[in-house]
Amino acid sequence: MKKIRFLLSLLFVFLIGCTVQTVPSVKTQTAAIKSEQTQKPLSPALEIPTVKKVGFDVDDTLLFSTPAFERGFSQAEPYTDKFWEIVNTSDKEVSKVKEKTLKILKAHQARGQEIYIVTARNPEGGEALKKFLNEKFGVPENHIFFEPHGKAQTLKKLGIDVFYGDSDSDITAAKEAGAIPIRIERSPQSSYKGKYHPGEYGEFVIPESAK
Numbered sequence: 001m002k003k004i005r006f007l008l009s010l011l012f013v014f015l016i017g018c019t020v021q022t023v024p025s026v027k028t029q030t031a032a033i034k035s036e037q038t039q040k041p042l043s044p045a046l047e048i049p050t051v052k053k054v055g056f057d058v059d060d061t062l063l064f065s066t067p068a069f070e071r072g073f074s075q076a077e078p079y080t081d082k083f084w085e086i087v088n089t090s091d092k093e094v095s096k097v098k099e100k101t102l103k104i105l106k107a108h109q110a111r112g113q114e115i116y117i118v119t120a121r122n123p124e125g126g127e128a129l130k131k132f133l134n135e136k137f138g139v140p141e142n143h144i145f146f147e148p149h150g151k152a153q154t155l156k157k158l159g160i161d162v163f164y165g166d167s168d169s170d171i172t173a174a175k176e177a178g179a180i181p182i183r184i185e186r187s188p189q190s191s192y193k194g195k196y197h198p199g200e201y202g203e204f205v206i207p208e209s210a211k
Ligand SMILES: [Mg+2]
Pocket: 057, 058, 059, 060, 061, 165, 166, 167
């Protein structure tokens, strides 16, 4: 009888143990999944509290602008003033905003951080591009810069903390200026194929940012 009572109490302890263990472990798992879904940052730079100024490149970063360049190439001598005027005034009609970059930019804005845009395009016809970028991204026109001879000096002068770009030269310019470089993936449909080695400089590459 004693033996049976002992066995029964063992079984009881075992069953209680199972219940106690099972319930929290399911809860813990669910919480872990939830936290991963809700807390996974769009960009590691959103987790850095000291960041105040954030910069973005234009072509293949904020915009898929291959159609604007194709229009330029078909209507003017490449890289002439006329060419840049066509490109810079065509974005509104033919370029597409890149969804992932837009989300990241909005998240930085929501944190009260200042947004700047620095492009390597020439400035001919640039007022139209500024207006378009202002409408689409809410970036003040006086925060938009054309730097065909290199971006590093401007990034440094502005005191940019984080710079997003698709090209190797965006990453190296950010590094030179003392900013954190972050790579945006270039769309495989982009007509521009040069200077693209994501991760080559040890920079963070935003996943699924080609679109
Ligand atoms: Mg670019």
